[in-house]
Amino acid sequence: MKYTLKKLSSTIVTLIVVSLCVFLAFNVLPGDPAIRMLGLEASPELVAQTREKMGLNDPVLVRYFRWFVAFWQGDFGTSYTYSVPVASLILSKIPITLTLGLLAFLFTVVISIPVGIATAKYENGILDRTITVVNQVIMAIPPFFSGILITFIFGMIFKFFTPGGFVSYTDDVRGFLRYLLFPSVAIAFPKIAMTVKMLRGNLIDESGKDYARTAYSRGNNTNGVLYRHVLKNAMIPVITFLGMALADMVAGSIVIEQVFNIPGISRILLSSISNRDYPVVEAIIMGIAIIVIGTNFLVDIIYRIIDPRIDIDD
């Protein structure tokens, strides 16, 4: 409990630091947001009035504090480009991007753990050697390229899905998930390869340790040693990696949404970046930062459950 509280407080500190960085990055820029919102022809009086209304004359920390509090109340500010609340632009898109990232994560876990175990168990066998080579190649393929190839092979040739035929989750949840299946595989591919490589290495290292020999001496068979003793030890670093991979995959879905023409966060983020529509970019980056930091917190908690050696003082 003490550990959880400690991690929670450090998570909150990190969140504040990151949000401050994000806010400052977009608020020390040259250019007056009021002018950007009103256009260059706006009268100086109107600009001054708007500046006052937007609170732009207050010190930057006050503005940060106001923005931070508003953010948690679901008020992300107003888009410069569309003059509508940012929330209305992005909230409906978040489930799409998040589902994509989570599906990719699910694939990574479900595929890489059994494959990693199999390669370690039959170390230097044909399966192991093949997978080691295939892994290296897969890690070298950028997700968007595998995305293009998947679209071509599974979308256009085998017609497992209709490229560009995205179905919204509000219309048909099953169709929505089916459309996201292939994009999430494209995101997951390199992460699967990395996880397999890492898990395999850890399992082989751990199998050579003294406690594994002890386990054999008690009459365990190979599976008993592997599943009851070695696996948990080998998984500890893999869990940290998977935590970071989840964050990476949510970010990676930005690229993949472009490939598969999915109307998630990506399109609005990219157009906001090129239009310098900072409130939108700020809100999206903060949203992803929250996912990243939240994941790290969860990883710490899971870590604590798996690895009893972690001291509260850590």
Added chain:
Amino acid sequence: MNNSKLKKLLKNPYVFIGGIIMGLILLMIIVGFFWMPYEPTKMSASEKLQGISLRHIMGTDNMGRDVFSRVMYGSRVTLMIAIGTIIIGAGVGTIIGSITGYYGGMIDEVTMRVIDALFAFPSILLALVIVSVFGVGWPQLVISLGIAFVPSFARIVRGEVLRCKNMDYIENARLQGVSDFRMIFLHILPNIKGVLASSILIGFNNAVLAEAGLSYLGVGSQPPYASLGRMLSDAQQYMFTRPSYVLCPGIVIVLMVLGFAFLGEGIKRWK
């Protein structure tokens, strides 16, 4: 490095394959400085989307430009951006990592907290934030990717410096009154060059991937002088009509990443 050590390195299959791949790509890039089959931006209305032929060994694109010439040019852009990224990332990362690792204490505590937070943050997103602040274009891309790569180098170097700091010969040097600056740059850093070399190669591998991803999103190098990632995003819609237009730049990216990855892996195993 003596001869037998070098021989052993070349015998390593990872280094061998990686070396061949990188050699071919470098050859293509270097030749591209002096000669290309066509001007990479020269369009031709009569030769749109042609397949692989002797005239155009990788075919042509939707504007009738020679894909091979564009790949030669694009590889150069991609590699340059990767080099710039690594210079910034490894340079700044090494300085931060060695200082925080060497001095420890409060500086270390604070810096590493920030670095850890950044490290957990996906680098593609970090680069997007920076691009959105500084604008779109390849110099901005180099800076933003460079910054995004700082945390991983800082962490690696810090860990190595911590490991070396308490070794006997460093203690000895300290007792002889060697200055901190000399200590870090002349005594500790040369000692970690193996680890640094393999992380730089892995960094190249990641930089090429990240550059390709960001250029694909359209925030990197701008047309008509496109990097490989940018070429892919332009080519994507012609996947069905002219697969060679997509596959050629794609495969070159994969080979480039694979080359760096193999070299990095080889050096890691050789140590």
Added chain:
Amino acid sequence: MEIILDVTDLHIEFHDSDSPETAVEDFDLMLADGEIVGIVGESGSGKSMSALAIAGLLNRHAIKKTGRIMFEGHDLLTCDRKTLRSFQGDEISIIFQEPMTSLNPVKRIGWQVEEPLRIHHPEIKKQERKERAIAMLRDVGLENAEEVYFMYPHELSGGMRQRVMIAAAMIGNPQILIADEPTTALDVTVQAQIVELLKKINREKRTSIIFISHDLSLVSQLCERVIVMQKGNIVESGDTKTVFSRPRHTYTKKLIAAIPKIDLDN
């Protein structure tokens, strides 16, 4: 006295490098019921290799073993893996030199002590298993056995961990306990306690013990019979008192001469 373990002509060869390396040659050992035999020698003499072979823990492909290790009518070198495993931890147990790393760091002590029971006697109920584990922990000298049961290895000292290893080794009430340098990594005071504990186990449960050590004084305290090994060969064996008072082989003489002597009496 009944002979329970009969090792003849044990030969162990490593094939890891280009030329095979012989680790143990013509090793013979007859172990009687309730007996403590010591094997001494310096590191690399093959004493641990012989012990691991008896415990069935030399199973890498690169290791070639010949000879016979007869136990309960089976040759442990040639019998199928299932038969071998049915003895491991139940009839033949082993404890190691490094108590710090020999326990699984992420499993509770109780779980690890109970493991041989779980594997060999699945019919025993959970509650009884726990009671026996706690009783066993108490038997090996861990006073707060109920608490230790729920602890993790990193919460215990080296000596306590070795006691836990012994508890896990003894819970199936084996016929043979192999102790592979069990005290080398421990403090001198703890060493004596562990030796006392082994003596007590031998006395109360009549477990035969193969005690491997490079420490001649420990061996002379504990063992009735001793085997001296050098470079993979047995150079001398016999009754401990006889061997130590009238060593015949020069190597044994050297080993005895190397013991630091504190003569308080004279």
